[in-house]
Amino acid sequence: MTHHNESDFTNNRNPECRQDNIYDPVVNESRRAFFKTTGATIFAAPSILTSRKSAAQVVEPILPPSPPTTPWQEELPEVMESLQQTDLFAGPLPPPQGTANTAAGECGRAEHQRWDELFAAPVLQPGEADLYELKVEAVTNHVFHPDYPPQLVWNYVGRTESGAPHFNPTIFARYGRPVIVRLHNELPENHGSDSTALTGFGSPEISMHLHNLHVASESDGFPGDFFSKTKKGPTLGAPGRFKDHLYPNIYAGLDEFGGIGDSREALGTLWYHDHTLNFTAPNAVRGIAAFYLLFDELDSGDEHDVNANALRLPSHPYDYPLVFKDLRFNTNRIHIFDQFNPEGTLGDKITVNGKIEPVLKVARRKYRLRLLDSGPSRFYQFHLVNAANVVQRFTYIANDGNLLPRPLFNQTRIRLAVAERADIVVDFSQYPLGTALYLVNRLEQDDTRGPDDVRAPGRRVLKFIVDREPAEPDVSRVPDFLRPLRRPTATEIAAARVRNWVFTRKNGMWAINDRFMNANSPRITITKGSAEIWNLNNPSGGWSHPIHIHLEEGIILNKFIDGVAVPIPAHERGRKDVFVLGPNTRMRVFIRFRDFVGKYVMHCHNTIHEDHAMMVRFDISED
Numbered sequence: 370m371t372h373h374n375e376s377d378f379t380n381n382r383n384p385e386c387r388q389d390n391i392y393d394p395v396v397n398e399s400r401r402a403f404f405k406t407t408g409a410t411i412f413a414a415p416s417i418l419t420s421r422k423s424a425a426q427v428v429e430p431i432l433p434p435s436p437p438t439t440p441w442q443e444e445l446p447e448v449m450e451s452l453q454q455t456d457l458f459a460g461p462l463p464p465p466q467g468t469a470n471t472a473a474g475e476c477g478r479a480e481h482q483r484w485d486e487l488f489a490a491p492v493l494q495p496g497e498a499d500l501y502e503l504k505v506e507a508v509t510n511h512v513f514h515p516d517y518p519p520q521l522v523w524n525y526v527g528r529t530e531s532g533a534p535h536f537n538p539t540i541f542a543r544y545g546r547p548v549i550v551r552l553h554n555e556l557p558e559n560h561g562s563d564s565t566a567l568t569g570f571g572s573p574e575i576s577m578h579l580h581n582l583h584v585a586s587e588s589d590g591f592p593g594d595f596f597s598k599t600k601k602g603p604t605l606g607a608p609g610r611f612k613d614h615l616y617p618n619i620y621a622g623l624d625e626f627g628g629i630g631d632s633r634e635a636l637g638t639l640w641y642h643d644h645t646l647n648f649t650a651p652n653a654v655r656g657i658a659a660f661y662l663l664f665d666e667l668d669s670g671d672e673h674d675v676n677a678n679a680l681r682l683p684s685h686p687y688d689y690p691l692v693f694k695d696l697r698f699n700t701n702r703i704h705i706f707d708q709f710n711p712e713g714t715l716g717d718k719i720t721v722n723g724k725i726e727p728v729l730k731v732a733r734r735k736y737r738l739r740l741l742d743s744g745p746s747r748f749y750q751f752h753l754v755n756a757a758n759v760v761q762r763f764t765y766i767a768n769d770g771n772l773l774p775r776p777l778f779n780q781t782r783i784r785l786a787v788a789e790r791a792d793i794v795v796d797f798s799q800y801p802l803g804t805a806l807y808l809v810n811r812l813e814q815d816d817t818r819g820p821d822d823v824r825a826p827g828r829r830v831l832k833f834i835v836d837r838e839p840a841e842p843d844v845s846r847v848p849d850f851l852r853p854l855r856r857p858t859a860t861e862i863a864a865a866r867v868r869n870w871v872f873t874r875k876n877g878m879w880a881i882n883d884r885f886m887n888a889n890s891p892r893i894t895i896t897k898g899s900a901e902i903w904n905l906n907n908p909s910g911g912w913s914h915p916i917h918i919h920l921e922e923g924i925i926l927n928k929f930i931d932g933v934a935v936p937i938p939a940h941e942r943g944r945k946d947v948f949v950l951g952p953n954t955r956m957r958v959f960i961r962f963r964d965f966v967g968k969y970v971m972h973c974h975n976t977i978h979e980d981h982a983m984m985v986r987f988d989i990s991e992d
């Protein structure tokens with residue numbers, strides 16, 4: 370096999386490429402200083418390595434393993450509460466408006482697109498939207514595990530009904546009903562002044578991305594739109610204490626279909642996380658990430674729904690999101706992360722909803738479990754096993770944000786790359802009370818570049834205990850058809866513009882088409898309403914890149930490994946927002962760019978690759 374692209378890149382000394390590197394002076398003085406002092410090493414690195422596990426590779430420093438923990442000490446809550454709304458008409462700040470309210474302390478975002486279609490006046494009127502308030506805060510007493518001391522995390526913090534803090538709350542939303550989230554940045558401004566400490570990682574400026582909502586650019590959490598009270602990203606008008614995000618909850622296809630768009634484009638399992646330029650990995654691994662679940666007439670979130678169209682999948686509280694994150698702890702049992710190393714820090718402790726080796730007690734009935742790999746860079750292959758490690762079966766109903774056209778019954782494994790999601794339905798009614806089951810990860814991975822082999826029995830990351838009969842009969846179901854899929858026609862495919870995107874290692878960092886991220890100007894501009902075919906190509910044998918495209922989902926038309934067409938796995942045959950490029954893999958993806966204009970990004974969602982420049986800005990324009 371050849372690696373001509375990477376060889377070409379090695380020899381490329383075009384100075385313009387270097388100017389494209391992302392280390393914007395406005396970002397962070399300490400990080401800039403770091404790259405200034407070590408820049409020679411990084412940019413002159415002579416060896417571009419194309420095969421894994423080569424002795425010549427520069428890899429992350431060898432860290433001792435995280436201190437041991439005794440498993441199954443803590444229980445996850447049996448009910449995952451949703452975030453309470455906040456009455457933004459009653460608070461000290463003025464209500465949301467279309468134009469950024471910089472006089473009231475809002476950062477200088479662009480004007481909300483389509484505001485006049487959604488609302489009656491330039492300032493929101495009562496009852497027009499669901500309103501939420503979140504503060505990003507430093508939380509100093511988080512417990513990952515009882516064997517580890519309480520310690521610092523950063524979270525989205527809302528309030529419960531009683532006024533108690535609600536950490537990384539799940540937001541429930543519904544198509545046709547806009548949501549406005551008022552996001553406050555209350556992180557300590559002087560955080561990270563000790564830039565060399567592995568425990569001082571993270572940058573206290575934030576940009577909130579709701580992955581992968583069909584949303585206007587100014588509410589998308591563009592990486593260059595980060596803000597704090599005194600600092601701002603290069604693409605934002607002014608710093609501020611807060612920012613209003615408008616989530617219209619319309620389906621893609623608004624311009625084409627009218628109403629609230631095309632219901633075939635519905636999304637279900639979304640998550641919001643920090644997306645600050647250069648600092649997504651440290652900020653998200655620090656804990657700034659949570660779920661946003663979106664419902665509509667089909668996926669109505671009510672298993673008792675009498676509407677004949679309703680799917681009646683298992684619903685709250687038996688609809689339960691689970692987020693996985695790999696963390697590394699030092700000998701003092703404190704979470705560490707190396708935000709300066711382009712190899713990042715591979716975690717060896719897998720947290721589930723912020724806890725190491727927790728227990729979830731379940732009733733004897735069906736559950737919808739929504740699994741999310743939030744990175745920073747570990748891939749998983751999950752199996753559900755019993756105490757004797759015998760693999761159990763379940764039904765796979767949704768990949769990424771989307772219900773599959775038809776459920777995949779009798780599944781035994783879930784493979785997840787960073788940012789991928791899988792919704793599965795597990796029927797716990799087949800087990801006697803007292804049964805213990807485990808979610809195990811069988812995918813080996815020993816660096817941040819990508820996964821290795823599958824090995825049984827794997828590592829247990831979550832324990833289920835079937836501990837009670839359901840309070841009422843289980844009326845939920847998994848119908849044979851879930852949501853129809855709009856496939857592109859042959860005419861649309863033939864008419865689509867084709868673009869090639871090549872994802873490679875470059876000078877010790879990560880590039881797209883030989884260039885690094887530049888937040889300040891678009892690499893390409895696309896006309897709103899057009900459709901394109903994107904060739905996503907990972908010519909390396911050494912790395913895996915889960916590629917995420919903002920705003921729109923795509924449909925994989927073809928997949929090639931080593932240039933040979935391979936079947937597209939069943940779970941990748943619906944819509945996708947993460948395209949998992951394994952080694953020597955290329956995909957042709959059909960995408961429509963609809964309804965909104967402005968700046969967006971495509972990037973590797975191995976957040977370490979992303980932060981080290983494997984990201985591209987694309988703009989959508991009116992014509």
Ligand SMILES: [Cu+2]
Nearest residue numbers: 914973975978
């Ligand atoms: Cu990558």
